[in-house]
Amino acid sequence: MDKKTKDEELSFFERVERMHPYKMIFILSLLGSSLIFLFLLFSFFMSLGNEGQKDIEIPAVFALSTVLIGASSFMIHPIHNLFKAEEISSLLTALRFTFFLGLGFALCQILGWKALRESEVLFSSQVSASFLYVLTGLHALHFLAAHTYLGFLIFQTQNISKDPVKYLIAETNPFWHLKYKLITKAWHFLGILWGILVLSFWIFL
Template sequence: MMNQKEQRLGWFQRIEQMHPYETLLYLGMFGSGLIFLFLTVAFLASGVNQLEGYNRHIPFSFLASTFLLVLSGYYATKMRLYYQEERLDKLQSALFTTLILGAVFTLLQFLGWKELSLMGIDFKGIPSGSFLYVLSGIHIFHLLGAMIFALILLAQLNRNQKDEVKSLMLVVNPFEKMRIRLFTVYWRFMDAIWLILFLLFVISF
């Protein structure tokens, strides 16, 4: 059985073997996680029960967008399977579906803000209401980065599908495999963050 020193060395060796992109992504996810953690603590400290009553309810757009984001996470997970099976057409389709669902999710978030405004919840009102905008807005900002990367991947897949040699190189290239894996990891991370935020929003109402 490995002792603690050997375990620490094992972790350091894994970090050293990571590709720089992989290291940056995990560091970014860690930093983002801290941001959401601090804001969530501030949200809870602001008094979430202030939103109770007054005939207010969780915006329907938030509910619909949550379902779509979970569905997009399913398609993002399928991407890795399609890549391993060398089914580039299915991979491209899953990536496109993930991107579209992400775009609709973003649109629904803006509609959710409008619903909040109609209920009288805005930046000028109670602090906990302001945090609904801040937390969901920062989440959208993080998700947009993944959507831009998805567009780049989609354009590359579309070009490579027209060339059999490039398609073969794409399938056997470890770098491409890593990029797809990192995309799916980050997208599911954003899924998890939003599910936690949505649960807090539901509790606050």
């Protein structure tokens, strides 16, 4: 009986018990963040019905930031397969491109907030403007945490890439595989979340 068949026979609670603690924490964090954003988005939509004409102009630079985070999500997607295939050069290239695209996204966010501040949107008495500030700011905190960890993972990957023995030990260590899987899922989550936020702002504001 192969491993896949054995896993399929396990009950839900048995799978949870065998789950790596970091993966469990990641899943719970993802669920918690999703609930927070869902609540804030619901409150944002509810606030729209209580306001009159809204004259909030979403900065065009947010469109560029959407493209950049989408491109970075595409770049980070194959890193686990590259790690398993021992394609070290391609792995580092994908990680570095993702990191720099992330820097571009962060720069666009800063420019967007600057434009909002100059138009006095962030200091408006409108409730919808407050939600715009809270939602983008909360996403920025999540992104900062993921981007910082990505930089740390690049440093670790560069370190093991210089020594074939270290790389072999890492490649046979399930924890290393988990690192690439989790950062990929977290990055996709942030990309999808930002897409939902910016579409909501453009459509309803």
